Amino acid sequence: MTADKGPRDDRWYLSLMSPNTKGPNFAWLDPTSIYINSEAFNDLLDDLCAELDADDIDVVAGLDAMGFVLGAALAARLKRGFLPIRKAGKLCVDTDKVSYGNYSGRTQDMEMRTPAFAPGTRVLLADQWVETGGTMDGAIRLVERQGGTVAGIATITMEDNDKTAGYRAAYKVVSAVLPGTRWQTEANAQSLSSFQTYAAERTFPTAGRTSPPGP
Template sequence: MSSLSSNATPDPARFIKERVRTIDGWPQPGVQFRDITPVLQDRRALRVLIDLFVQRYIDAEIDTIAGLDARGFIIGPILAYELSIGFVPIRKKGKLPYRTLSQSYELEYASATVEIHEDACKPGERVVIVDDLIATGGTMMAGKQLLERLGAVVVEGAAIIDLPDLNGSKRLRESGLSLYTVCEFGGH
């Protein structure tokens, strides 16, 4: 057996999930924050994670990866690079320097507004939206709406973590958005 095959990860999704840290009571009481920084710090975990996304999209007909502020900015550009396609940031309000479109939405514990440059993509461009997790689905839904206002075709939403008890993934699927997530955590 070669050294490459002996290093294979038998269950990549479980491998990633085991490296996600849970922080109780942050940013407010009752919230269980799912922290991906241990995944990013571990070179093997980061490679496994990116490889999962690359394998998902390598043969897909997509033109662009759109990353949601802020942790979608970590995974999104790496994925876009690996797929040899462009990257578009969807940022919190007031962070983009050019003319923008805005979309407000509700989070699990606050409200927010995201923006995209008005020339971020062309009509008909096929886009995958990337973020670290899906909670209520508000951020990804707002990103989808912004991209569609520009005429893009949102092929899929992708995230490392799904929090199904918060119903965001259900809400997104009901809106017609196909989803891909690496792992899920029950509870809030």
């Protein structure tokens, strides 16, 4: 376990996430700066795994592309296998394919190897950020087509909208950003107060130090 950072709903590592600096064709923030700092990444995984029961999960599936990072890390922590769900045209084996609408409004295709698992397999779906829910919808359809059961959804945050409300009602949703917190309110508005003091240097791993410097 990592050192105590105070109340767990504070989720200190969320303040390391970077704002978009490239304009509207890109996602509004970048959570990957959490991953590069070992203490932040491990605290993130601690918080997510505290709400997951490995006995309810047979395999973790990560959504292309950044869901691979979170999903593979969770699979290793939970001692479960990892299944990548990929953008179309990447896998060299037989696949099943669905179309989905991504956060930018574009229609894309995603694929999963077939067969990927035995019918009845319980699959935890992992993605870095669930905004409009379109990508997650495609992954759910792929899993269910092969007779799998969605054991839950794990993510850094799931924004609040009609689509994601359906996910929360139907599945166990585990997120670093907890519903009802200021982080959730700011994520819904797609603007974090921590952006005002964001400094990339806070995340840098350096020799002999794993924790970030103070603000």
